[in-house]
Amino acid sequence: MEEKRNYTLKIWRQKDANDKGGFVTYPLNDISTDMSFLEMIDVLNEKLIADGQEPVHFDHDCREGICGMCSMVINGKPHGPKDAITTCQLHMRSFDHGVTITVEPWRAKAFPVIRDLVVDRTSFDRIIQAGGYVSVNTGGVPDANEIPIPKKIADDAFDAATCIGCGACVAACKNASAMLFVSAKISQLAMLPQGKVERASRAEDMIAQMDEEGFGACTNTGACSAVCPKEISLEHIARMNREYFTAKFTAKKS
Numbered sequence: 001m002e003e004k005r006n007y008t009l010k011i012w013r014q015k016d017a018n019d020k021g022g023f024v025t026y027p028l029n030d031i032s033t034d035m036s037f038l039e040m041i042d043v044l045n046e047k048l049i050a051d052g053q054e055p056v057h058f059d060h061d062c063r064e065g066i067c068g069m070c071s072m073v074i075n076g077k078p079h080g081p082k083d084a085i086t087t088c089q090l091h092m093r094s095f096d097h098g099v100t101i102t103v104e105p106w107r108a109k110a111f112p113v114i115r116d117l118v119v120d121r122t123s124f125d126r127i128i129q130a131g132g133y134v135s136v137n138t139g140g141v142p143d144a145n146e147i148p149i150p151k152k153i154a155d156d157a158f159d160a161a162t163c164i165g166c167g168a169c170v171a172a173c174k175n176a177s178a179m180l181f182v183s184a185k186i187s188q189l190a191m192l193p194q195g196k197v198e199r200a201s202r203a204e205d206m207i208a209q210m211d212e213e214g215f216g217a218c219t220n221t222g223a224c225s226a227v228c229p230k231e232i233s234l235e236h237i238a239r240m241n242r243e244y245f246t247a248k249f250t251a252k253k254s
Contacts, residue, residue: 068166169224176217
């Protein structure tokens with residue numbers, strides 16, 4: 001039998017980056033525990049629209065834990081109380097009947113609020129554009145098995161590549177650092193032979209762009225990895241630092 005529960009939602013409402021914003025409280029009754037968190041927000045928005053009010057603006061796309069768009073801080077934790085999932089994978093059975101749920105956007109200088117729970121994450125795009133790619137002319141596309149890659153290296157590179165760029169690491173860090181995201185993108189290519197040609201310039205350029213965007217320094221607390229829906233390891237930050245300092249040392253020697 002379907003179980004239904006009542007909740008009190010405290011949701012951050014903000015017209016744009018220049019608006020002060022504030023929390024607005026919404027009671028919501030008879031919510032199925034089988035609903036996802038985003039489906040619950042959909043129900044709230046249908047109610048608001050029916051009452052002639054402005055719906056809550058929030059990001060979403062695939063709703064399958066793939067795209068990373070569903071960026072919400074729920075009761076103080078990015079993507080909510082469960083580990084290794086995105087907001088769209090969070091279900092209402094995770095919340096007890098009658099509780100108050102506080103919902104906020106990502107909080108970071110480099111992620112200005114567009115409206116309500118929607119933030120501008122194009123700073124991540126600019127970091128990728130600075131060096132998170134392989135642009136060397138390789139001619140025709142070789143067969144997949146022509147470049148032998150040890151399984152351990154392939155597995156580590158794949159683990160780094162699972163980063164979906166949602167920004168939860170930034171939202172969790174008290175310094176709003178993007179080092180987990182940037183390190184995953186650097187590691188992904190640095191470990192593979194296809195990424196060796198631009199290895200040094202990639203680390204320098206992406207870190208320089210990260211700093212230019214206004215992200216803070218790493219706090220070394222591990223909060224970023226703890227909230228990451230793909231459980232990206234802190235080992236990638238260590239690798240990024242090695243890549244960066246090796247690039248600087250090599251440049252001075254040459």
